[in-house]
Amino acid sequence: MGTSFAVKVDYLAILWYIVHMISLWEKNSFIQYDFIVIGGGIVGLSTAISLKERHKKATVLVLERGMFPSGASTKNAGFACFGSPGELLADIDTIGEDATLQLVQQRWEGLQLLRNRLGDKTIDFQMHGGYSLLKQEEMDQLNRLDTLNETLYPLFEEMVFSSREEQITSFGFPASTIKGLIYNPLEGQLDTGKMMKSLQLFASQAGVEILTGAEVSRLEEDEEMTRVFVESKYNTGEICFRAGKLAICTNAFSKKLLPALELQPGRGLVMVTSPIPSLKFKGVFHYEEGYFYFRNFGNSVIFGGGRNHDLQTEESTDFDINKKILNLLMQQLEEIILPGQDFVVDQVWTGIMAFGPNKLPICRKHSDRIGVGIRLGGMGIAIGSQMGLQLAELLD
Numbered sequence: 350m351g352t353s354f355a356v357k358v359d360y361l362a363i364l365w366y367i368v369h370m371i372s373l374w375e376k377n378s379f380i381q382y383d384f385i386v387i388g389g390g391i392v393g394l395s396t397a398i399s400l401k402e403r404h405k406k407a408t409v410l411v412l413e414r415g416m417f418p419s420g421a422s423t424k425n426a427g428f429a430c431f432g433s434p435g436e437l438l439a440d441i442d443t444i445g446e447d448a449t450l451q452l453v454q455q456r457w458e459g460l461q462l463l464r465n466r467l468g469d470k471t472i473d474f475q476m477h478g479g480y481s482l483l484k485q486e487e488m489d490q491l492n493r494l495d496t497l498n499e500t501l502y503p504l505f506e507e508m509v510f511s512s513r514e515e516q517i518t519s520f521g522f523p524a525s526t527i528k529g530l531i532y533n534p535l536e537g538q539l540d541t542g543k544m545m546k547s548l549q550l551f552a553s554q555a556g557v558e559i560l561t562g563a564e565v566s567r568l569e570e571d572e573e574m575t576r577v578f579v580e581s582k583y584n585t586g587e588i589c590f591r592a593g594k595l596a597i598c599t600n601a602f603s604k605k606l607l608p609a610l611e612l613q614p615g616r617g618l619v620m621v622t623s624p625i626p627s628l629k630f631k632g633v634f635h636y637e638e639g640y641f642y643f644r645n646f647g648n649s650v651i652f653g654g655g656r657n658h659d660l661q662t663e664e665s666t667d668f669d670i671n672k673k674i675l676n677l678l679m680q681q682l683e684e685i686i687l688p689g690q691d692f693v694v695d696q697v698w699t700g701i702m703a704f705g706p707n708k709l710p711i712c713r714k715h716s717d718r719i720g721v722g723i724r725l726g727g728m729g730i731a732i733g734s735q736m737g738l739q740l741a742e743l744l745d
């Protein structure tokens with residue numbers, strides 16, 4: 350009697366690996382994860398860290414399209430804030446006192462988590478307080494400060510906002526335009542570059558893998574797993590990563606992966622001056638409901654915003670510079686922030702945020718295996734870590 354061999358060959362699987370030039374070693378070690386996070390901004394990295402903290406043995410991969418994070422997290426102005434009076438009063442009017450308090454709490458707790466993880470020294474966190482500059486038409490905010498303080502009292506147990514009108518001239522702002530100043534001692538500032546770099550390091554030390562230059566082009570999901578496709582120049586076609594669960598943290602760029610999401614991109618322009626030896630202020634400052642913002646960075650001034658003066662053009666995911674806004678910012682620097690002082694603008698850049706119909710971010714499940722954490726508006730430094738924690742919990 351002859352021996353018969355049953356040789357089973359999965360031709361389809363072989364064909365797939367040949368076509369995509371994936372080696373045995375890549376297939377075994379680089380493709381399959383327990384969790385994949387798409388997007389390596391503050392939310393993506395924070396989510397990955399929280400996933401690793403909750404599931405010590407799990408494998409976690411972050412896929413970031415840029416060489417370094419390329420959305421908002423490395424482009425922002427480094428304000429560690431939970432909202433100017435103008436913004437918060439507008440929030441009270443639109444979403445109510447309870448939801449506003451909840452939002453502020455989320456920002457405040459997120460900031461504490463970030464500081465605890467990375468350390469104030471590492472991220473150059475400084476608390477010089479924050480100020481809102483009021484023009485005549487915004488002076489009504491002073492009449493509503495008590496309401497705002499009472500709304501936030503359960504969280505801070507102190508009256509956070511107070512008038513500091515007397516400092517308008519000592520800071521060098523023109524009293525002809527700036528009529529009021531509201532102070533918040535709890536606002537801080539940090540070095541965004543140091544923060545993001547140390548967050549990457551923190552994630553790596555926690556065991557998170559990060560691949561950069563990896564733009565996800567599409568997703569697939571079935572009962573067993575999610576598949577994430579990334580174009581690869583050095584493999585023919587695309588590489589298909591697999592994960593048990595998936596977190597989408599691509600903020601303003603998320604519609605490419607999930608077109609039905611309710612979000613609008615919003616471009617922000619920022620500039621920095623060279624050091625000004627006799628700079629008269631320290632801290633973070635904002636006006637026009639937070640649409641304009643500036644701070645000291647050492648003796649330099651970081652200044653940005655003005656999106657509200659050309660909202661339609663700025664609903665863009667392109668990193669172009671809008672000349673109308675650039676000129677407006679230069680004019681505001683000359684007339685409001687540094688009147689009568691010599692300054693040179695050293696650098697100008699843009700970043701892309703994501704907005705919705707109100708300030709509430711999106712942190713929810715898209716399906717059993719996929720969670721989404723996006724739409725942080727202009728306050729991601731504060732909310733980012735907290736959103737990562739919530740998203741990781743959702744994916745449990």
Ligand SMILES: Cc1cc2nc3c(=O)[nH]c(=O)nc-3n(C[C@H](O)[C@H](O)[C@H](O)COP(=O)(O)OP(=O)(O)OC[C@H]3O[C@@H](n4cnc5c(N)ncnc54)[C@H](O)[C@@H]3O)c2cc1C
Pocket residue numbers: 387388389390391392393412413414415417418419420421422423424425426427428429430563564565566598599600601602603605616617618619653699700701702722723724725726727728729730731732733
């Ligand atoms: C000009 C400007 C100033 C700001 N100033 C402040 C401030 O002072 N204080 C503050 O708290 N907040 C500020 N913000 C807002 C803050 O930066 C954001 O809320 C926060 O960075 C959002 O983080 P994120 O991780 O959700 O998004 P992002 O940082 O945008 O991260 C998303 C990441 O996903 C990546 N990605 C996108 N699509 C894909 C894909 N298909 N595949 C792989 N990767 C992908 C992107 O490259 C990006 O790195 C500012 C924002 C801007 C633009």
